[in-house]
Amino acid sequence: MVDISVDTLTEAQAQEELLALAIVLDQANRAYHGADDPEISDAEYDRLKKRNAQIEARFPHLKRSDSPTDQVGAAPTDGFGKVRHSVRMLSLSxxxxxxxxxxxxxxxxxxxxxxxxxxxxxxxxxxxxxxxxxxxxxxxxxxxxxxxxxxxxxxxxxxxxxxxxxxxxxxxxxxxxxxxxxxxxxxxxxxxxxxxxxxxxxxxxxxxxxxxxxxxxxxxxxxxxxxxxxxxxxxxxxxxxxxxxxxxxxxxxxxxxxxxxxxxxxxxxxxxxxxxxxxxxxxxxxxxxxxxxxxxxxxxxxxxxxxxxxxxxxxxxxxxxFPAETAWTHLEAIDIQVGRTGALSPVARLTPVTVGGVVVSNATLHNEDYIIGRDSNGMPIREGRDLRVGDWVQVYRAGDVIPKIADVDLSKRPDTATPFPFPTQCPECGSDAVREEGDAVRRCTGGLICPAQAIEKLKHFVSRSAFDIEGLGAKQIEMFHADPVLPIKTPADIFSLQTRDAAAIAKLRNRDGWGETSAANLFAAIDQRRSIDLSRLIFSLGIRHVGEVGARDLAGHYQSWEALVEALDLARPAALAHRKADQAEQAERLNALAEHRRARLKPIRDAAIASYDVPADAASAWADLIGVDGIGAVLGLSLSDAFANKTERAAFDELRLALTRIIPPEAPSSESPVSGKTVVFTGTLEKMTRAEAKARAEALGAKVSGSVSKKTDIVVAGPGAGSKEKKAKDLGITVLDEDGWLALISA
DNA sequence: CAGCCTCGAGTTCC
DNA sequence: CTCGAGGCTG
Structure with a gap:
């Protein structure tokens, strides 16, 4: 049924509809409480209730004494509806x-x-x-x-x-x-x-x-x-x-x-x-x-x-x-968890203790050297390397949420306590666990061979910001990964679950807690996700350094999966050359004495790149990639490596085939006159600071850049602007003064 | 090239 | 929620 817009309802219509709604909603409530089949769905119930409220809002004097709005003992629902906030609800620093x-x-x-x-x-x-x-x-x-x-x-x-x-x-x-x-x-x-x-x-x-x-x-x-x-x-x-x-x-x-x-x-x-x-x-x-x-x-x-x-x-x-509440307890053991990227994270197992009203039995220890000093909560931290099993430790909940160890009482340390030997092999797969120069984390090198990494990566794939498949959460992934009949080892395996083999499906349905309906529901949920946003798809791959925002930026730039893949393939030689140049520079840094070091680095980089013989189109594809706002060389290399790795690439390609539609990102709203435009501020700004100008421009959908190029649309030049303003004029780009800019964005 | 900001990755308990 | 690190600005 199509409702007349609330705004155009006449008073008589409104009165009539409020009566009808009161009756329908009351019946629905009774049906629900009488354990009968509800005559209307929860969604329909919510919709009607909302419409009732809207009509009442427009005609407050028509509100009925038996208005459904006031029926506070409303029917219990299966869950809460989602509400999109018109203005985001933020947290505070x-x-x-x-x-x-x-x-x-x-x-x-x-x-x-x-x-x-x-x-x-x-x-x-x-x-x-x-x-x-x-x-x-x-x-x-x-x-x-x-x-x-x-x-x-x-x-x-x-x-x-x-x-x-x-x-x-x-x-x-x-x-x-x-x-x-x-x-x-x-x-x-x-x-x-x-x-x-x-x-x-x-x-x-x-x-x-x-x-x-x-x-x-x-x-x-x-x-x-x-x-x-x-x-x-x-x-x-x-x-x-x-x-x-x-x-x-x-x-x-x-x-x-x-x-x-x-x-x-x-x-x-x-x-x-x-x-x-x-x-x-x-x-x-x-x-x-x-x-x-x-x-x-x-x-x-x-x-x-x-x-x-x-x-x-x-x-x-x-x-x-206020300073966090703390409590003292025993450190019973230190376990190592292996994350999706192979990171080895030590976790403290504690004798359960109440901290700020909650019983805590685990605490994160972050990494190998959780060092001396104070953390950002102002809590003193004991020397990480020296935390020992058997120690008497002080626990607090950072931000009143995440349990952490604040301190250790060395006077209570048992004589038998020895320093914790941080493993150099992955406890899950036995591969070497190495720590890159300058990195804080030690990582398992096993890649997808490591079951922990494989499972964590799959969990990431189905997580809320990624494929978000209903009925296929972390628990189910663990179950399916080890499943002898219907294993899920790669994302594509999820999509072939239903068609893999009929006998296997029958077995699945007979398993504990898996009836005909739950299997059908799962398959339906999986099928629903064969159509997916490009940004979600990129995020779901679990490529290191590519998170939600990075994925969105990439999707916005390349607009299609095919374009992204093509660009990465094309840019590969340039990516390799870039890495080689980095390594050459690094080596030189170690050798060189401080004097004249800088001057000598560039030629070394150039020589390293030249030795790779990078085709011009590869170089430009690479430059395009790392030119995407927010994407730098580290992300670029991480992406390039993932797509060049045979196993990973095969998994991506297989996944692509299982999907029916990849939805390109929506074009940014073009409501403001500057949305989608690239703006450069130069010279002195008198009515606002630079940071403020940038934030406001971005809020209106503009991209703010530091240097003028062909891609620049508008240059805002204050007094004292120099080469940038000249360059803009040479390129025929619109140049505005600060007032001109303010007039434009307030229009 | 340093300092800031933002993002990614990891984590606990209900 | 926090830490570490990547990317960008000045």
């Missing part, structure tokens, strides 16, 4: 020392190009879960968890049960996304746990887990019984500004009926920020809820706007964290 705070402030001044005093807002960082609440015309229509920042889960039904969250707002902007933290107080947490244990239910390790567990209940009637609370502190999409400063926005939240944290303060200097931090630290135990630090934000919203964002964090805010 962290400060651990006072020094980090001063650097944060200094960095902002540098970025803005002035040293004027800056005003900040400081508030406690609540240890809960962030939540985004979307209000349309004053009505709460959606609540979503943070998820990965871009996409979260729809927990609207649960959010509606939280007292601190208003269902309707008076005098709010037409569109308002309020963001804040859901948490549970110490008192409520203790009461919940004693209630749970009386009922024989499971108890929670800490208030945050309790809050998370409660918010993610599939049955919102359970959430309703859990005493969750909410502090508002931020926002996403808006139809109109909330004020000119962070503080005004917070006051606005308060006026709209949200709880805002009473310890929110304006601070005028780094010193004041740190004073407020100390004061909150003192009150920490008496607050009645968990906090894990203090958040500082630039108060002026116009400045926040200018400062903008790094890839995952705003430049205008930072979280000043």
């Amino acid at each position: 962290n400060a651990f020392e006072d020094q980090d705070v001063k650097e944060f402030v200094a960095g902002i001044q540098r970025y803005l190009g002035h040293s004027d005093a800056l005003a900040f807002v400081a508030e406690p960082k609540i240890d809960g879960l962030s939540l985004s609440l979307r209000y349309e015309n004053g009505v709460l229509v959606q609540a979503a968890t943070r998820g990965d920042g871009a996409e979260g889960e729809d927990v609207t039904a649960n959010a509606l049960t939280i007292q601190d969250i208003p269902h309707q707002l008076q005098g709010a902007p037409d569109l308002l996304e309020v963001r804040g933290e859901v948490y549970m107080s110490h008192q409520d947490f203790a009461a919940l746990n004693s209630r749970q244990s009386e009922r024989g239910g499971k108890t929670f390790a800490n208030p945050r887990n309790a809050a998370a567990g409660s918010l993610r209940q599939l049955d919102s009637r359970i959430t309703q019984e859990r005493p969750l609370r909410f502090f508002a502190y931020s926002w996403g999409a808006l139809s109109e500004p909330l004020g000119e400063t962070q503080m005004q926005a917070i006051d606005r939240f308060k006026a709209l009926g949200f709880q805002v944290n009473p310890l929110t303060r304006a601070c005028a200097s780094p010193q004041e920020l740190i004073e407020h931090y100390r004061s909150i630290e003192q009150q920490r135990a008496d607050l009645g809820y968990d906090i894990d630090g203090v958040v500082y934000k630039v108060n002026d919203l116009a400045l926040q706007d200018r400062l903008g964002f790094r890839s995952t964090t705003p430049r205008w805010a930072i979280a000043h964290k």
